[in-house]
Amino acid sequence: MPISAAETDALHYGGLSVRGLTASAGSFRLGPVDLTVPPGRVLVVLGPSGAGKTMLLETICGLRPQLCGQIRLSGAELTGLAPERRGIGLVFQDAALFPHLSVRENVRFGPRARGRAADAATADSLLRRVGIGHLANRSPRTLSGGERQRVALARALAIRPRLLLLDEPLSALDQPTREEMRAFLQDVLADLDIPAVHVTHDRDEALSIGDDLAIIIGGRLVQAGPAGQVTAAPADQAAARLLGWVHLGSGTIAEPGTVRAGQFTFPDVTDPQATGTVQVYYRPEDVLLDSHPNDSSGTGAGGVVTVIGGIVPTRPLARISLASDPPLTALVLHRDLERLQARAGDPVTAALPRASVRVFPTALEASHPGLLAPQPGTYTPPTARPAARSTRCRTFGPPVGNPGHGRSSADRGRLGLRLPPRR
Amino acid sequence: MSTRVPGAARRGWPWFAVAMWLAGGLLLAFIVLPIIRLAVAAPPSSLRQAAATADVRDATLLSLQAAAITAGIATLLGVPLAYLLARGTFRGRSLVQAVVDLPLVVPHTVAGIALLFLLGRTGWVGAPATRLGVSFYGSQWGIIAAMLFVSAPFAVNSARVAFEAVDPRLERAARSLGASPWHAFRRVTLPLAVRGVLTGAVLVYARSISEFGAVVIVAYYPATAPVEIYNLFLQSGLTQATAAAVILLIVTLSTFLVFRALASGRLLTRIDHAYS
Numbered sequence: 170m171p172i173s174a175a176e177t178d179a180l181h182y183g184g185l186s187v188r189g190l191t192a193s194a195g196s197f198r199l200g201p202v203d204l205t206v207p208p209g210r211v212l213v214v215l216g217p218s219g220a221g222k223t224m225l226l227e228t229i230c231g232l233r234p235q236l237c238g239q240i241r242l243s244g245a246e247l248t249g250l251a252p253e254r255r256g257i258g259l260v261f262q263d264a265a266l267f268p269h270l271s272v273r274e275n276v277r278f279g280p281r282a283r284g285r286a287a288d289a290a291t292a293d294s295l296l297r298r299v300g301i302g303h304l305a306n307r308s309p310r311t312l313s314g315g316e317r318q319r320v321a322l323a324r325a326l327a328i329r330p331r332l333l334l335l336d337e338p339l340s341a342l343d344q345p346t347r348e349e350m351r352a353f354l355q356d357v358l359a360d361l362d363i364p365a366v367h368v369t370h371d372r373d374e375a376l377s378i379g380d381d382l383a384i385i386i387g388g389r390l391v392q393a394g395p396a397g398q399v400t401a402a403p404a405d406q407a408a409a410r411l412l413g414w415v416h417l418g419s420g421t422i423a424e425p426g427t428v429r430a431g432q433f434t435f436p437d438v439t440d441p442q443a444t445g446t447v448q449v450y451y452r453p454e455d456v457l458l459d460s461h462p463n464d465s466s467g468t469g470a471g472g473v474v475t476v477i478g479g480i481v482p483t484r485p486l487a488r489i490s491l492a493s494d495p496p497l498t499a500l501v502l503h504r505d506l507e508r509l510q511a512r513a514g515d516p517v518t519a520a521l522p523r524a525s526v527r528v529f530p531t532a533l534e535a536s537h538p539g540l541l542a543p544q545p546g547t548y549t550p551p552t553a554r555p556a557a558r559s560t561r562c563r564t565f566g567p568p569v570g571n572p573g574h575g576r577s578s579a580d581r582g583r584l585g586l587r588l589p590p591r592r
Numbered sequence: 593m594s595t596r597v598p599g600a601a602r603r604g605w606p607w608f609a610v611a612m613w614l615a616g617g618l619l620l621a622f623i624v625l626p627i628i629r630l631a632v633a634a635p636p637s638s639l640r641q642a643a644a645t646a647d648v649r650d651a652t653l654l655s656l657q658a659a660a661i662t663a664g665i666a667t668l669l670g671v672p673l674a675y676l677l678a679r680g681t682f683r684g685r686s687l688v689q690a691v692v693d694l695p696l697v698v699p700h701t702v703a704g705i706a707l708l709f710l711l712g713r714t715g716w717v718g719a720p721a722t723r724l725g726v727s728f729y730g731s732q733w734g735i736i737a738a739m740l741f742v743s744a745p746f747a748v749n750s751a752r753v754a755f756e757a758v759d760p761r762l763e764r765a766a767r768s769l770g771a772s773p774w775h776a777f778r779r780v781t782l783p784l785a786v787r788g789v790l791t792g793a794v795l796v797y798a799r800s801i802s803e804f805g806a807v808v809i810v811a812y813y814p815a816t817a818p819v820e821i822y823n824l825f826l827q828s829g830l831t832q833a834t835a836a837a838v839i840l841l842i843v844t845l846s847t848f849l850v851f852r853a854l855a856s857g858r859l860l861t862r863i864d865h866a867y868s
Contacts, residue, residue, distance in 0.1 A: 232764050252767040259768040265761040269783050278779070279769035328769055 183243025184208050185229075185332050185364045189563040190238035192228040199224050199388040201238060201563065206332075206364035206381070213379030213396070214368040215411060221388040222368035223262075226334045229366070230257040237562030242331050253282070255332075258325030262337040264317035266309035272296065272320050273305040279328035292327065299323045299357070315346040322357065333358075335367040339374060351377055372413055376400065384408045406448055406529050414450040414527060418495035421446055428528055431494035432473040435526050447528040454486060455525035456499035459518040460509045472520035479513050480506070491519050627841070634838045642835035651820035651836075652843055658732060658816065659800035662739040663747075666796040670747035671789055675777070677748070678755035692748045695741055703741050704809025711737055711810065734811035739800035746795035754788020755781065790855035798848050817843075 184207040191200035199221040206212045216222045227233040229240055231252035240247040247255050266275050276292040289305075296302045299319040309317060318338050325333060338354070339347045355378055358365050369375050375382060376396055383393035384404070392404040403409035410416070420430035425441040427434060430449045439447065459472065475493035486500040489511065497519055501509075511517060634642075642648050676682070677689055695703060711718040711728035718728055728734035758781050766776035782789070804818040815823060817840040825833035 227764075230768050232767060251772075252764075253770045253772055255768075257768060259765065261761055261765060263761070265759065265765040267762060267765075267780055269780075278766070278771075282766070282772075282775055282779075283770035324765075324769065 183331060185366070186239070186241040187229065188239045190228060190240060191236040191562070192224055192233055193236060194224060194233075197221065197388060199228070200390070202390045204383060204390070204393060206366060208364050209362050210380045211358045211365045211367055211378055212381045212383055213375040214366060214383045214385055215370070215372065215375040216368070216385035217370055217411065220385045222385055223336050225385065226259065226336050226366065226368060230259050230334055231255050256328070256330055258328055258330030258333045260318070260321045260325050260333070260335045260338045263341055264309075264321040264338075266317055266320055266324070268309050271305070272301070272307050272309060272312070275309065275320055276324050276327045279324060283328060295323045295327055296320070300353070313346070314342045315350050318342070318350060319353070330363060332363055333361065333365040335365065337369050340369065340371065354378055372411065384411060386411070401524065403527065406450070409450045409527060409529070413452065415453050415498060417449040417451050417497065419446055419531065420449040420528065432475070433493075433521070435521070435523070435528075437523060438526050438528050446531045448531055450527045450529065451497075451521050452525040453498045454500040455522055456497060457520045457522070458489070458499055458501065458509060458511070460511055460515065472518040474516060474518050477511050477513050477515050477517055480511065491517065493519060630834065630841065631838060634835045638831070638835040639838060642832070642839055647815070647820060648836045648839060651815050651817045652840060654732065654735070654814055655801050655817040655840070656843065656847065658735045658739060659797045662736050662743060662800040663793045663797040665736070666740055666744050666747035667789060667793045670744060670792065671751050674748045674751035675755050675781070677752045679760065692745055696745050700742055700803065700805030701809060704738055704806035707737055707741055707806065707810050728810065730811050730813055732811075732814065735807050735814075735816055738806035738810040739803050742803055742806050743796040743799035746799055747792040750792030750795060751785065751789045754785035757788070758784045787855060794848065794851040794855045797851060798844070801844050
């Protein structure tokens with residue numbers, strides 16, 4: 170059962186603002202990271218393993234010291250504050266429930282530690298709201314992965330947090346439980362009036378839970394913005410791969426704005442003044458296929474005639490390998506597969522819509538994916554530009570107000586994010 | 593007709609297990625046989641006579657008391673050090689761990705002499721303590737100091753292993769929920785490590801009650817049970833010493849087993865069930 174806004178009336182309202190945040194662990198360096206999460210919105214931090222996602226959360230909630238930067242929550246400065254005084258709820262990857270306490274006592278732990286009244290009825294009410302009221306007396310050791318995460322969420326919400334951080338809470342769950350928990354989390358987070366930051370390496374999870382998306386690779390904030398925008402226009406090759414774009418191969422800019430890659434020609438995909446070699450990426454689920462190569466009505470102009478190399482009946486989308494130059498992979502619905510009556514060796518026409526093709530400069534990007542900022546004149550990310558990785562701390566002026574409450578849109582844009590109002 | 597599966601293990605004598613048990617059994621016998629031989633060496637009448645002797649009784653009680661106090665002190669001071677070693681990433685951690693283990697390699701008579709230099713009437717600690725009216729030489733405090741020196745590593749190491757087994761994320765979860773470092777330690781880490789801490793205390797108790805070398809140098813008198821048995825052996829011979837030794841053995845073993853059961857939680861669970 171989702172938590173309604175009325176039931177969380179005691180939650181504090183306010184946004185999270187992170188500016189120039191850096192932290193380090195050994196030789197690994199995180200940041201500088203600039204993020205703004207207005208109340209009621211969910212920011213998903215997406216990145217591969219070892220990108221620094223957990224480190225970011227630990228730094229925000231004070232469990233790891235920050236080197237530079239500012240963390241403000243509800244307008245109040247958190248920098249230097251002990252974790253127990255930040256009022257941030259944190260849900261761990263493996264739930265991190267206290268094994269010597271019952272489920273109910275786990276939920277009562279936070280309010281007790283804060284010296285608040287923590288009667289069993291309140292804890293039970295919270296447990297019922299996350300759908301596990303019947304497990305209140307159980308030991309965490311006896312719970313399933315999904316139940317453990319529900320307890321962890323109830324425990325984090327019991328302290329009436331001003332910010333909720335979720336550190337890959339679904340990654341240790343099996344597929345059916347993960348999908349069930351994903352839907353549950355969507356409901357819970359949608360009804361919270363506090364900002365939430367959810368980190369994951371799972372693209373589907375990120376896109377189904379997040380209002381906004383931030384991509385971190387190698388400790389660097391590559392891109393941030395509304396989830397749809399970031400997915401449609403990744404800032405570099407590494408971000409593109411993370412977001413499900415597939416590398417087609419190298420292409421050359423044959424004429425202004427037009428890129429050729431083997432059999433394929435993609436008009437209007439680069440800046441008209443760009444020249445040289447580029448790397449071409451495409452979305453495999455957007456590949457248009459037509460089983461009648463002589464009839465161009467199915468795929469439109471620009472399609473190439475090729476042969477089906479093989480079909481892998483994966484679910485929910487089947488994977489079709491095309492023997493084009495360069496080879497192309499198409500993800501199609503099974504019903505479309507039946508409609509096409511496609512078999513290996515059959516001729517087929519393949520085409521890619523303009524919006525499903527992105528090009529990136531070759532240069533260093535190919536050998537060091539994710540290390541280069543987008544090149545001016547070639548590609549413009551929609552929102553945040555990656556900050557320079559200086560070892561010096563940036564300085565900030567006095568507080569400019571409560572993000573999400575009264576802060577001007579110009580201020581938000583300056584911080585790297587321009588977010589739409591709460592859904 | 594049966595066919596042999598290629599590569600299948602041949603059934604036969606489990607030579608490996610037999611060899612292991614043979615070697616292990618020899619060691620077990622070496623430990624158990626002297627104890628059994630000692631236990632049957634003293635007739636019940638001599639045990640009653642020895643138990644009625646004031647010196648033997650006082651020495652046994654002194655050993656029990658001093659060992660229990662030592663276990664308490666070692667746990668009280670050892671737990672913080674164990675926690676620091678388990679969680680800390682401070683410079684010199686290896687050195688601190690080596691210092692903790694030092695008493696394990698120092699011969700106990702050497703430890704006794706070293707403690708005399710420190711705690712004797714002219715020692716760095718002994719001199720000011722004497723001025724305050726506390727004497728370590730030839731007193732129960734000296735006995736406890738000697739016991740503490742030789743047994744402290746057991747308290748620290750046992751607790752350290754227990755703390756290391758507690759997932760640090762639980763402490764972080766506690767901190768994020770509003771617990772201070774002390775509250776997180778008291779409510780999460782310590783309860784989860786309590787068996788290891790108690791096991792350390794039991795090991796300290798067991799090691800302390802059997803200590804002779806360091807104690808005999810720092811505090812020959814009042815005599816602890818091992819010292820008293822040694823005295824009896826020198827003065828009256830094997831027969832007198834045997835009865836006292838069996839009494840000490842019974843007391844030591846019984847208290848050790850009770851404490852060990854307590855530390856493992858079995859006895860507590862049984863008592864809990866009995867009263868519920």
